[in-house]
Amino acid sequence: MKRTFFAALGCVALMVMTAAQSQAGVMATSVIGFPTENSTTRDAISGFGTLGSGGGGQHYNIGDYVEETFGNTGLANTDSSRWQFSMSDVTELGTVNTFDARINGVTVGSYSFIGDGNPGSTRSFDLNFAYAPISSYTSVLGPDSFFFTLIATSAVPIGDGSWNWFPGGTVTLSGMQSANAVPEPASLAIFAFGACAFGVTTYRRRRKMTV
Numbered sequence: 001m002k003r004t005f006f007a008a009l010g011c012v013a014l015m016v017m018t019a020a021q022s023q024a025g026v027m028a029t030s031v032i033g034f035p036t037e038n039s040t041t042r043d044a045i046s047g048f049g050t051l052g053s054g055g056g057g058q059h060y061n062i063g064d065y066v067e068e069t070f071g072n073t074g075l076a077n078t079d080s081s082r083w084q085f086s087m088s089d090v091t092e093l094g095t096v097n098t099f100d101a102r103i104n105g106v107t108v109g110s111y112s113f114i115g116d117g118n119p120g121s122t123r124s125f126d127l128n129f130a131y132a133p134i135s136s137y138t139s140v141l142g143p144d145s146f147f148f149t150l151i152a153t154s155a156v157p158i159g160d161g162s163w164n165w166f167p168g169g170t171v172t173l174s175g176m177q178s179a180n181a182v183p184e185p186a187s188l189a190i191f192a193f194g195a196c197a198f199g200v201t202t203y204r205r206r207r208k209m210t211v
Helices: 002-024 185-210
Strands: 027-033 040-041 046-052 065-070 077-091 096-103 106-114 123-137 138-139 142-151 162-166 171-174
Touching: 077 106, 096 123, 106 123, 106 185
Parallel strands: none
Antiparallel strands: 027 171, 040 046, 040 065, 065 142, 077 123, 077 162, 077 171, 096 106, 096 142, 138 142
8 A cells, every 4th residue: 555655656746747847848928918007107307107098298208118027927938029009109290219128128129100290199019029038037026027118219309299108008928938837736736646546556456466
């Protein structure tokens, strides 16, 4: 009986470890809402705030940004991403506005738009970026965390208007699935233990019958 128990225990440990390793090496995606109403914004003149409902003409300085951290993404790293979001354009005709997209402080891509001179215009973006793998980290929001930043790399000339982001965008991350994303390890262990115990018991019965 003891041998059967320990054989089953060893079997379940091997199965759980193998499952965790195989899950951690699987490519996966995670869709995250960004920017949101709670995203942090930074204005070179007025300081820090939150995006709220966004829109209108709020920013015009180089270094202004919107940023937010997200945990429990289920990814160990990311090597590509899709950014879908909108901005309001209240800049004068011909004004060039440039921005960087960053993950964990690393620039993964850039985008721009040119002012059309129509106050209140909405600019929609659908951007795809590929880059060297960027690892997730553990933050106060949990493991597998990433923080996203959209930051201005140009300034609007004085008197030529301003711009802002809208909440409601998404960032779709692609990368390696984290071991933290293995589903229900306790259930897996119970199932594996039962399967292994059954197999060992069946083997012992067959062995007795052939003796």
